[in-house]
Amino acid sequence: MALFYAQGVPIGFIAIMLAVLASMGGFIFGYDTGQISDILLMDDFLLRFAQCSTPGDVGTCNFSIVREGLIVALLSIGTLIGALLGARVADVLGRRRAMSAECVIFIVGVIVQITAEHAWAQFAVGRLISGLGVGALSAAVPMYQAETAPPQIRGTLTATYQLFITFGILVAYCISIGTRNVSGSGSWRIVVGIGILWALILGIGILFMPESPRWLAKKGRFEEAKVALARSRGIPTHEADDNFKVHRELTDMRTAIEHESAIQATWADCFRPQNKQLYRTLLGMTLQMFQQLTGANYFFYYGASVFKSVGIQDSFVTQIILGAVNFGCTFGGMYVMEKFGRRYPLIIGGVWQSIWLFVFAAAGTAKDPTQNKGIGILMLVSACLFIFGYAMTWAPGIWILTGETFPTRTRSMQAALAAASNWTWNFLLAFFTPFITRAIAFRYGFVFAACNLTGAVIVYFFLYESSDLSLESVDMMYCDPSCKPWTSRNWAPEGFSSRAELVEQSKAAEAGKGFAGDEESRIEHKNVIANGDEDGVKEVNGNVKGTNGFANEKTKTLRK
Structure with a gap:
């Protein structure tokens, strides 16, 4: 049965549930991202894993730049590897079973972390293992959502992945502020260990959702694909044979797959110029790179340290403020990406983000924020306004495009390459940020401001507008030589x-x-x-x- 109608099309309960449940993969990533910023400042964590000039005196404990960078950034190395392997796993096992297996890997990584006593390397390796699961999920979840969601609300449902990333970050901040005064290792072990719960919800719950109809069709299981389509469209399965929408979508899939089945897809196909395969692969990887170069994770990974350095007394509270802005504005982002398409929001968002990063960097460079309370407040406000723009545009938009830009035959591999680009730059920023900020301080913001403007220019000249089209029609649009990115909105x-x-x-x-x-x-x-x-x-x-x-x-x- 239909819950509601979008553009006159019935939307079923299952369509909403599969998007929400699959988005727990994003929640897991967000939670893992958000927790480390506060954990690095917890007393027991410092005493166990930092370098202390006076044993037992937390005031003398500090992380070296290399050690801090590795603890934060090894998660990203794991996600990079996981994203590349995740494509093949999702193709072999199916999207749902792949997500369940990846949750098991994540749980193993969490267990390695919480059993660490005094070896910081063990904790870092645990984050690496967890990253394998998170990275594989980042390839499987947007692909599953895009392949299963009705085209009329595909942008909104795919954007729930990013929404849950922001929700996970916010929840991590809230739990961290609640456990920071817990005596002993419970202050950080509780925060890390709760991650097992989120993985269990996704790993078990996703098995009750329909499989991707496009994956089923690719395997020649058209009857099952028809049932999966009907379930996700809010149509009784016994009416699937006579329903117009199921008939049309299944015909599109069959037409594409019958041709593609004669050609075995390989990784090399992602880099062939025919049908703009190379173009789309590079575009997906570039957009994911610039999502990282917006500078958002500068605040999410090191926000507590950043705002402590500008003289704000309780950096934990500041993190919650940023997390709340990020989470709340992502709801707006889901509306914006559905209402205004993909191109315009990304272009406007890039310019907006650049402006506020410039303000952030200029304020911190002009005066010492630790000696000037007004400057510190201005920097916090500009950071919030930057997050406001990011959460409304680049945060959800890039993951939506990762799910809907590529053709069926190579979608899993191209989505994996795009996600791998994200994690590569995630690692580079996480590891090198302590070195860079020590060298140029808040002038780092100028670098991100320039990257945001560059990203907006790339969107204008290279990205095609894919809203309101089926995935098969998006493929047709990219293959149409008469269609240009700046005219694609009317195609x-x-x-x-x-x-x-x-x-x-x-x-x-x-x-x-x-x-x-x-x-x-x-x-x-x-x-x-x-x-x-x-x-x-x-x-x-x-x-x-x-x-x-x-x-x-x-x-x-x-x-x-």
Whole structure:
């Protein structure tokens, strides 16, 4: 049954639940990201793992730059490896079982961390192992969500991954402030150990959701794909055979897969120039790189240390403020990416973020924030306004694009390469930030400001607008030589004069005006054929021609 309608199309309970549950993968990553900033300042953690000139005196304990960088950044090395392996695992096991297996790996890493006594290397290796699970999830989750979500709300549902990342960061901050005064190792072991709960929720719960219909279709399991489509669209499974939407989407998948099945996909295919494969691979990797170069993780990984250095008394509270802004604004980001598409929000967001990072860096460079309370407050406000823009645009937008930019045959591998780019730059920033900030202090913000502007320019010249299109139609758009990124907002498949008409056609079809839309339409179709009424046949089949434009155009493109 449908919970509500989006653009006239019914949206089922399962579609919402699978997006929310799969997004626990993002929550796990966010939680792991958020916890380390505060843990590095906890007394017991410092006494056990830092270098203390006077044993037992926490006031003399400090992490060397290398040790701090490795503890923070080894998670990212694990995620990089996990993202590359995750594509193959998701293709072999299926999206759901792959996520369950990756949760087990994450749990092993958590256990290694919480059993560390005095060896900082053991804790760092535990983060590396957890990172393997998190990285593999980062490849599987957006792909699963994009392949399963209805096109009308695909952006919103895929953006829940980023929403849950921000939620995980906020929850980590809140738990950390609650445990910081716990005596002994409980202050940090509780924070780390709770991560097992989140992995269990995802690992077990995802098994009750439908498998990706595109993965099932790729394996030749079309009947199961039809049932999975019906479940995620809020359509009773016994009505799947006669439903217009299921019929159309399954036809699109079958058309694409029948051609692609003759060619075994390899990693080399991701770098072939044909059909803009290389173009899309590099675009996905570049956008993920610039998501890291926005500077958001500068605040999430080292925020507690940053705001302690600007004279703010309780940096834990400051982290919660930033986390709350990040989480709250991501709801707005889900609306923005669905309402205004992908290109405009990313361009505007890049400019907005650049402005506030410039203010942050200029204020911290002009005066010593530890001696000037007003400067410290200005820096906090500018950081919040930067996070506001990031959470509304670049944070959810890049993960949405990772799920919907690539063709079915190579989607898992290209999504893995894009995620690997994210984790590579995540590691570089996490490891080298302590070195850089020691050398140039708050002028680091100028570097991020320039990167945000560069990212906005890249979006304008290279990114195609993919909102409101099925994944198969997105592939057709990238293969259309007459379509340019800056004109792509108006592109529509053959049979439609505009993307607006495409949306209206879907509404009409779902309302029962299209092929197999309702019983009346089917009876009328049969009657005109039986009576030999050629004009009637043409009129009733008018919708069939329009709605099958996706499959027809796809077939033509592939034959070329």
